[in-house]
Amino acid sequence: MATTDLLIVGTLSAEPGRKTRGTLAADLGTLTVDIPLTLVNGTHPGPRVLITAGVHGGEFTGIDAATRLAALLEPAEVRGQVIVCPVANPPAVYQGRLGVSPLDGVNINRVFPGDSEGGPTGRLAAWLFTNLVDGADAYVDLHSGGIDEVLTDFVGYRLTGDPELDAKTADLAGAVGIEDVIFGTNADGGNSHAAAARQGVPSILVETGQLGERDEDTARRLVGGLYGVLRRLGVLDIEPANDTAVRAWVWVAGVTAEATGLWYPEFGAGDDVTEGQVLGRVLDPADGREHKVLAPATGRIFYGLRGLTVASGAELAAIAASAPRDPGH
Ligand SMILES: [Zn+2]
Incomplete structure (x- = not known):
């Protein structure tokens, strides 16, 4: 003190x-x-x-x-x-x-x-x-x-x-x-x-x-x-x-871009998603190829990238899952 x-x-x-x-x-x-x-x-x-x-x-x-x-x-x-x-x-x-x-x-x-x-x-x-x-x-x-x-x-x-x-x-x-x-x-x-x-x-x-x-x-x-x-x-x-x-959550997954290109997200902040669900696509502007981005876990997206252009390795979304109780308490 x-x-x-x-x-x-x-x-x-x-x-x-x-x-x-x-x-x-x-x-x-x-x-x-x-x-x-x-x-x-x-x-x-x-x-x-x-x-x-x-x-x-x-x-x-x-x-x-x-x-x-x-x-x-x-x-x-x-x-x-x-x-x-x-x-x-x-x-x-x-x-x-x-x-x-x-x-x-x-x-x-x-x-x-x-x-x-x-x-x-x-x-x-x-x-x-x-x-x-x-x-x-x-x-x-x-x-x-x-x-x-x-x-x-x-x-x-x-x-x-x-x-x-x-x-x-x-x-x-x-x-x-x-x-x-x-x-x-x-x-x-x-x-x-x-x-x-x-x-x-x-x-x-x-x-x-x-x-x-x-x-x-x-x-x-x-x-x-x-x-x-x-x-x-x-x-x-x-x-x-x-x-x-208070509703307690625990971080369960970050979603990372695997390719550089144009990012077309298919979610909003606060959306609940299921493991394997398509979260969006990264389009390579050179060859037009599409890289699907899938949810690695079930939970709620608390934040995500919205800009059109994205570099490989950038964080596209963060997912937290509902926690039965807050272990801090
Ligand atoms: Zn910050």
Whole structure:
């Protein structure tokens, strides 16, 4: 539990009862980027909560919601400390507007906790981890369906094998007010919430909005969801919103393009599919050959690629199956 000590991140700091807004320069080796941060230091002791958005470009709802939240939070109402980073990956957000960085083509959400001696994106991941994730008592990472991605809203988290941590995390996931909660059966891989979970930080992924849309109502709803999480953590003393019953799911399959070409999907986000069902076709524009894409498992598609052009190896869809009960609980 953090106390009402001075909140320090790099060269930014906030006294107890103060809010500080500014940027920190992250050294990526060949260049530096400015990371925007809002530090809200409460007047009473409580946990330190980290909220990031803009880990990927082209995912606007989280960036919008995090920026609104940073403006709304008042230190006098906060127990503990809240760190809001609305644009965690400025090159991907402002230039590429894609999941990969225009600096080096790397998807930062595959390389956490990063490498301080690596390429620019690996260094950025390491910077975010060292400066923001280390020392946090809870972590919320905001994503959306990208510009070419359909998505139905969900909250994700990873099981770590530590029952106490998993229960805490499942509890946070249920506090967002989004019905569908999907867990992964381990905390492997380079996703920021997975890497943070491996360090023992209760961490959730919140996915809202799709196709690179900007929508004020969705952003406002997400701010409400973040209030729900902060309330659950004891950071905000506010009236509970109406409880949303949670449906538990487990990831069962990712669908990968086996050929480069033109993608003709035959599903929408939220569709239930059966193993072996045709999900779409990839057409080779050179020879006109068609590669059928079949569902590798039965379940519901929570997100998928919508853009016309696709490279071999790209993720076309992700399928989760209904879970009898949430093992985090
Ligand atoms: Zn994302």
